[in-house]
Amino acid sequence: MSTRVLICDDSKLARNQMARVLPTDWDVEVEYAENGQEALELLSASAFDILFLDLNMPVKDGYETLEALQSFSQSPAVIVVSGDVQPKAIERVKDMGAVAFHKKPASGEELRTLLISLDLFSADINNAQPAVEIVTAAEQFTLNECLQEISNIAMGRAASVLAEMLNVFIKLPVPTVNILEVGELQMALDYSVKAESCSAVSQGFVGSGIAFEALLIFSDSSFPDMAKLLGVTENITRELETELLMDVSSILVGPFMTAIGKQLNIDFSHSHPVLLGQHVTIADLINVKKATWQRTLAVEIVYEVENYQISCDLMLLFTEDSVPTLENLLSFLVEDE
Structure with missing residues (x-):
């Protein structure tokens, strides 16, 4: 009898990659869901044996799905497959009923070992995996989809470093990827930062024909709790704020x-981080770099620290000339999956 498997992930690339690494000698029937709500509807309608569940999704995320x-x-037996590798995230999903956690991107060999250890799969050379619907052409994945997924994985790695250093839990969003004109960039930042004044650190990166700027924006209301978490007890001066900005920027970026x-x-290779603005508005930040950011491919991630008033916005702003090279590199990445 076939094992019924449901793969739930908002990323088409991640769903495809997950299907690819399932054991090839497993008699398995695979279906897909793009978010937790879709998964719950499918699970309500029919029985599945295993659910591979992402955490960071729109509509209903992995935590909400586990709760439901x-x-x-x-x-089904739930195996969480996520880029969020914070120890507290892994602990939480297991407390909520997940039988295991597997980090993204999933490894075929590691997944096989995990499934065997959980008694969810036993090798049988007489069973061949039936056809699984897998997208094989790289062009089926858009630049935005590919960049969002690799940013999602990188986001989780960075959050884990910060979470372990500060002993906190970082709430992670779904990264957004868009090509924005400078006016649209200001609107996007106004929406996500939601603060009258903010401070920002900028750092340039370049390699293999790709150039971009990493911009980390902090709401000014974050400084007291940032200082508390970093063990700073003295009065918060502008100089101390700059030190805090640089420290957290280094930890995340x-x-x-x-x-x-x-x-x-x-x-x-990268330049030294520089203070782009301190106690300024988003409009002020945009004006500083307006000539550089006429039109840019932007990746945006908003990090929030649970139970603390700390929020920072990380944006990667790629030059327009970098886009064709990035598309080419990502297409090879997909083909290698």
């Missing part, structure tokens, strides 16, 4: 860029 499954009389570079197989 607790009221099901019969639910460094691991993020390492994870991006590893996925793209690029060693990025």
Whole structure:
């Protein structure tokens, strides 16, 4: 009898990659859901044996899905597959009923070992996996989809470093990817930062024909709690704020860029971080770099620290000339999956 498997992830690329690494000698029937709500509807309609569940999704995320499954009389074995590798995230999903956690991108060999250890799969050379609907042409994935997924993985790596250092839990969003004119960029930042004044650090990166700027924007209301978490007890001066900005920027941006570079197989060189603005409006920040940011491919991630008034917005702003090279690199990445 076939094992019924449901793969739930908002990323088409991630769903495809997950299907690819399932054991090829597994008699399995695979279906897909793009978010937790879709998964719950499918699970309500028919029985599945295993659910591979992402955490960061729109509509209903992985945590909400796990919570809803607790009221099901019969639910599948849930294996969370996520880029969010924070120890507290792994602990939470297991407390909520997940039988295991597997980091993105999933490894075929590691997944096989995990499934065997959980008694969810046993090798049978007489069973061949039936046809699984997998997108094989790289052009089926858009630049935005590919960049969003590798950013999602990098986001989780960076958050884990910060979470372990500060002993906190970082709430992670779904990264957004858009090509924006400078006016649209200001509107996007106004919407996500939601603060009358903010401070920002900027750092440039370049490698293999790709150039971009990493912009980390902090709401000024974040400074007191940032200082508390970093063990700073003295009065918060502008000089101390600058030190805090640089420290947190290094903690977040460094691991993020390492994870991006590893996925793209690029060693990025970088400039020193610089203070772009302090206690300024988003409009002021945009004006500083208006000539540079006429039209840019933007990746945006909003990090929030649970139970603290700390929020920062990380944006990667790629030059327009970098887009064709990035598309080419990402197409090879998909083909290698």
